[in-house]
Amino acid sequence: MPSHHPTVAVLFGGANSEHDVSVRSARDAVDTLRGQGFVVRPVGIDRDGIWHATEVDALPTLAGVSGANAATHRLRGPRPELWRGVDVVFPLLHGRYGEDGTVQGAVELAGLPYVGSGVLASALAMDKRMTWRVATAAGVPMVDTRAVSDLRGLPEAVRGMPLPLFVKPNRAGSSVGAGLVDDLGALAPAVRVALAHDSTALVQPAVRGDEVSIGVYRLPGGRAMATGPSLVRLAGGSAFFDFDGKYGGGETTIEIPGPVEGGILDRLRELALVAFDAIGAEGLARVDFFVTARGEVLLNEINTMPGLTAGSHFPRLCAADGLDYAGLLRMLVERALAVGPR
Structure with missing residues (x-):
């Protein structure tokens, strides 16, 4: 780390359905x-994709102040002055236009x-x-997955798949736009919902089993570490771990550490770790399994920037392994500085 306290630009918000999760x-x-002594410069991205130098709770009042045409002609993205004096960027963004490589490319162009x-x-x-393609090629078993971009291709896509x-949606997080279908009459409406969030919808046979997650993070020296497991306990009539279960304060709980038999835990x-390395992940990820x-x-999937409130799933996995929230954030910044510009 630099001899002075590093200046960290924390990016948050985003022009997507997970804006509020990022703000939290x-x-x-x-x-x-x-x-912990870091100089922090929050940079908020409003729902129109306009970037603002602002404290977290002030972002809603700034939406639309960049001018009536700013959002409509889509001149969105970082302004050069936002990077001035910054040592490292923490893109604490979830979902599209944040967790999907777009913002990472912008930061790389800035040389940070x-x-x-x-x-x-x-x-x-x-x-x-x-x-699915990369993980299966690396030998990681995944759920059978079919992709559809419109309803006309749906009958052929699901042929032979059991209810x-x-x-x-193919590209979304936090279970946004997801649904469980028990009869074929409900399939097309569910696909329409998914296609409202992305140009491609995925259809999979529902897996009857436990939802278990493992956290992975890299130490500043580069070694990848895997945490112990969590186990999702569905309640309140939930058929799967949906958005309300994750963020609505419902009855669904995440048990950490999850009661997983030793041989399965090793697996x-x-x-x-294989999945983390297969996609070339860096820093942190939450890897979800059935x-x-x-x-x-x-x-099931890999989340390269999972929720990072003090009580979120990934920080709790790390805390159960002895890495508390403050230590986790400090380690992530130190690792980024050790890697340097990309």
């Missing part, structure tokens, strides 16, 4: 980094180090269809 993450991260995965790994993880089916950790009643482990 940033609120905790900014306060915690400042509490940044926390987390690079352009290619971010894009691969956001595109679940590409994650129930799980439908989700989960091994596959999490574990069936027969003990089969199937990769």
